[in-house]
Amino acid sequence: MQEQYDLFTTNPGTSGYRLDYLEIYNWGTFNETIYRIAPEGNNSLLTGANASGKSTLIDALLTLLVPFKKDRFYNQSSGNERKGDRTEETYVLGNYGNIQSDGESSVSTQRLRDKNTYSIILASFKNNHEKIVTLFQVRWFVSGELKCVYGFSIAPLTIKDDFHDFDGSKGDWRRTIEKKYNVGTQKRKVEFYDVIRDYKDRVINALGLRSDKALTLFNQVVGVKVLNDLDDFIRNNMLEQRNAEAEYISLNDSFATLINAKTQIEKVKEQIAQLKPINDNAIQIEKLQQSLTKIQRHRELSVYWFAVKNVKLADVRLEELNNKLEILNRQLNDLYDQKDALRQEETRLTQAINDDEVGKQIKDLSESILRLEKTKQDRIEKRELYDDYARKLELEVNTTEQGFETNRAKANKEKQKCAEDIASANEELRIAKNTQERIEKEIQENIDVLNQLKKNDNNISGKEAMIRDMILDAVGATSKEIPFIGEIIRVKNDERKWENSIEKILHNFALRLIVPDKYYRAVCDYVNSHNLNGRIVFQRQERRASLNSFQALHDNCLLNKVEFNIESPYHEWVEGVIADQYNYTCVTNLEEFYQYKDKAVTIEGLIKSVHNKHEKDDRKHVNERANYILGWDNKEKIAAIRALVLKLQAEQKENANAIAIINGKISSIGTRKESFDYILNLFQSYEEINWSVVATEIQQKTRQKETLEKSNDKLKTLSEQLDNVQKDLRTLESKTIIAKAKAIGQTEDKIKDVQKTYDDNANIIRPIGDQDTSEFEQENTDILDVNFDTIATVQKDFQRRIHDKESKLIEIKNSIEKEVANLIRAFKYPSPEIYEKYSDWRADVHALPEAIHLVGAYQQFYQHLVDEDLVSSEKRFNDFLHETLMNKITDFRWFFQKWDDSIKETIRMLNKSLKEIDFATVAPSTYIQLVNTRRISKEISEFRQQLEEAVPNIHEMNGTIDGRCRHFETKIEPLIRRLGNEQWRRRVTDVRQWYSYKAEEFYTETAQKRRTYEGMGQLSGGEKAQLTYTILGSAIAYQFGLTTDGLQANSFRFIAIDEAFKAQDEDKARYLISLCKQLHLQLLVVTPSDNIHIVKDDISFVHYVERRGNESVLLDMRIEQFKEEQDKFLANDNAR
Secondary structure (H helix, E strand, C coil): CCCCCCCCCCCCCCCCEEEEEEEEEEECCEEEEEEEECCCCCCEEEEECCCCCHHHHHHHHHHHHCCCHHHCCCCHHHCHHHHCCCCHHHHHHCEEEEECCCCCCCCEEEECCCCCCEEEEEEEEECCCCCEEEEEEEEEEECCEEEEEEEEECCCCCHHHHCCCCCHHHCHHHHHHHHHHCCCCCCCCEEEECCHHHHHHHHHHHCCCCCHHHHHHHHHHHCCCCCCEHHHHHHHHHCCCCCHHHHHHHHHHHCHHHHHHHHHHHHHHHHHHHHHHHHHHHHHHHHHHHHHHHHHHHHHHHHHHHHHHHHHHHHHHHHHHHHHHHHHHHHHHHHHHHHHHHHHHHHHHHHHHHCCHHHHHHHHHHHHHHHHHHHHHHHHHHHHHHHHHHHHCCCCCCCCHHHHHHHHHHHHHHHHHHHHHHHHHHHHHHHHHHHHHHHHHHHHHHHHHHHHHHHHCCCCCCHHHHHHHHHHHHHCCCCCCCCEHHHCEEECHHHHHHHHHHHHHHHHHHCEEEECHHHHHHHHHHHHHCCCCCCCEEEECCCCCCCHHHCCCCCCEHHHHEEECCCCCCHHHHHHHHHHHHCCEEECCHHHHHCCCCCEEECCCCEECHHHCEECCCCHHHHCHHHCCCCCCCHHHHHHHHHHHHHHHHHHHHHHHHHHHHHHHHHHHHHHHHHHHHHHHHCCCHHHHCCHHHHHHHHHHHHHHHHHHHCCHHHHHHHHHHHHHHHHHHHHHHHHHHHHHHHHHHHHHHHHHHHHHHHHHHHHHHHHCCCCCHHHHHHCHHHCCCCHHHHHHHHHHHHHHHHHHHHHHHHHHHHHHHHHHHHHHHHHCCCHHHHHHCCCHHHHHCCCCCCHHHCHHHHHHHHHHHHHHHHHHHHHHHHHHHHHCCCHHHHHHHHHHHHHHHHHHHHHHHHHHHCCCCCCCCCCCEEEEEEEEECCCHHHHHHHHHHHHHCCCHHHHCCCHHHHHHHHHHHHHHHHHHHCCHHHHHHHCCHHHHEEEEEEEEECCCCCEEEEECECCCCCHHHHHHHHHHHHHHHHHHHCCCCCCCCCCCCECEEEEECCCCCCCHHHHHHHHHHHHHCCCEEEEECCHHHHHHCHHHCCEEEEEEEECCEEEEEEEEHHHHHHHHHHHHHHHHHC
């Protein structure tokens, strides 16, 4: 009977390399102390509370064994969302949290160390032949950049003995180790590596690992999860991935020149096709330009010809106009003589009338009538103005004197009422403005609270926050160092229904400050010596360290409904205080409430505290979410206050509208009052608007004047003569003389215009000199017969016609030039498809000008392409096609054939290992075998067919150039082009994807098939776990170099599993342990303390991690010592 090897023993004398000890210095939150775990080749347990530092130790092991960052994942137990938080640099610096300083929006990282530090991690493995493999890595910063030296040793190095004189880049520490271990020996005991790949290869070789995949497998085992997709798991975790991308790149590079040559031909042809219309249009533009040049010459000659013609015609017209002007001036002098004679007769007749007495009376009456007419008109206008105001004020219009007095009395009464209404409206305005001031004050107060909340990123504002800021400024601390207790606690999301009740219980406690010993004296001194203008409560922190993770809590206690900010160093202390003093029982009805003597609270907020005290506070401000103070995230409180501010702003807007209405009302009443004031002050007596009495007086005086005029015949005769003389005088002055003077002026204006025409055209001729216009006149005979009156129209018409002709040609030319410009632009800046197809197009056309007048450069480029480039490109393609269409495509196909064969071989080797693993947990014994079958995939089938057809046969290789070209274009190029699609290429060139994978279970004795495993959806959780671990075990056996007897010294026998049991039942865990026993593996189990019972009978050592403030500490003990400590703790807990 074969000897059974039990992995879980305290006896280290088993085969293969096992972890002897692990040491770290300045790694993560393990600070300034060398920490060591020493399982001595035995199975051990790494345990402690969440966030204590367990994963930090596992990540040190991963860093040593899986050196490439891409192959490992830190902090695997935390879930995907936090894996990226940790890096080698954050571990060296000891990052432990983030903090936002007061008054700043950015968040800074909290660290235990700066960049003057260094970090060392070291692990030593030993086999049953006492052969040792020690791996170490040393990290430090140079000019802010992290440096690392990788080390391998066959001696048992330790940090204390071998790295105590570390001096960074100076290298004395390295020379000391060299001298100690490598001088005077035939074989080097310590090797240093600066290149990760060399270090990795040394690790693989020394530990007997099969390939790089073994390191990746170690990383996967650390965070092992039960698989949900068997097919995907086998494909991605069990089979080797080869670099098909590199093979494609090699193939693509080999044919790049040929493809580029073909592309060059296509590009030249495309450029010729685009340049041809540019060349044709450029020729047409040249012809149009010749026609335009001739038209421009005629336009220039026409200016000279019309100028000469204008001078000649103007000279004749000037002579005619000067003669006419002379005649008109003589006629005007005769008219002025007639005017003088009539003026003398007018004077004689006027004097004769003035000498008559009756005439004087008539004159006085006439003057009096004129004055009365003026008075009458003034009163009519004033009466109209009065009626306008009366109409607006709803008073009587067209009134009598009695009505006028009645209107005045009514106006006085209405004026007084307006004054009273204004006073009443002003009172309304005062009340509304007071309301506005109150709302503005409330809005500002809430905005101030918002600003305070944004500044502190917590829910505590107001006087307490201001006093805390004063204390922080005085002692030089941060808000994270002296926090409010409320900043460390918040109600869990799924317990929000209890938030109001919990806020009431913890309100005063949450407003206390926590003061650590570091600042205790300074805070006391400041608070004692200053008037705080308010109240503050602070509590000195008492440090406690214990195994609190073993303590059980009731489901309905307050402590289970809140959570704590684990980034705060005080969260455990606060949790302990709440557990001791505030851990109220949360009940959902009064019947439960009555069952508790004290410390109970209902969801409605009725609190029963100690000494039978009952309290319920339903004041509005207590129940408003805006006044809640718990939590280190104040987003909800900010949202509540913003909602309140929006409500107040709505009230403010409504009140502002009311104020605007009241102001409008006051303005309207004021306007009406002013109108009453105006009508009372401007119209004080009825006489001011009584125009009818004046009209009567005018009628009387007019009758008197007419009577006097009828009684005097002489006067009548003189008056008639005077009227006739004055009539003739007016006619002469207003018509005859003016008409004659106007005719003279018009003639003089014409002379000026003609003279200007003469001068302007003479000035045109003078600088030009004599010009030959005979050809011009022969081609434009229609303009020769002109006179002075028509020359301007003829000239304008001629200029219009020549302009139209020129414009039409320019329009045609511009249209062609625009088309050429577009063609040039399209040529210089073609579509993205052109750039994508012809990558050097831009370089070809870069030097070509964009200006249309330089289109000749494109014509030269076009001719060069036609005469030279096309010919040379076609020759180069044909020559290269003949020389290079050989074996590269065959090599490409052979790569996939070899990969296909390796997958089959890997499955065979895995099945060999699986056959030795007892899969069934109960009799009869069974084993698992993996099966790979071709997948039905249209894309993969097409790729494989294209790949086969692309390989040329002898006939095609030795055929004509056209035959080789045709094979390239129809078989090879389509494949390469399609492979250029990265997504398609990745889908079809991964040979692992060519197969579907499943597992089959067989009876060991009969080899008869028992069950097939394909989809995992029908399996129970235990069956999934069992199958996962079994297949993973076969991969470990294959990659770690194990065989069935378990005696290989040169094999790797160590795995670590981070929190593997936290989400699984004991049966799954037991199977995993049993599997490890079959494979003779040393196991480091990482699990919280509440799962220790699953493995405590199978381990020899316990490594206990505890968080103390911002740092982690490590206690290393045998299992017996741990059990004693645990029993003592539970006994003390039960005694309480």
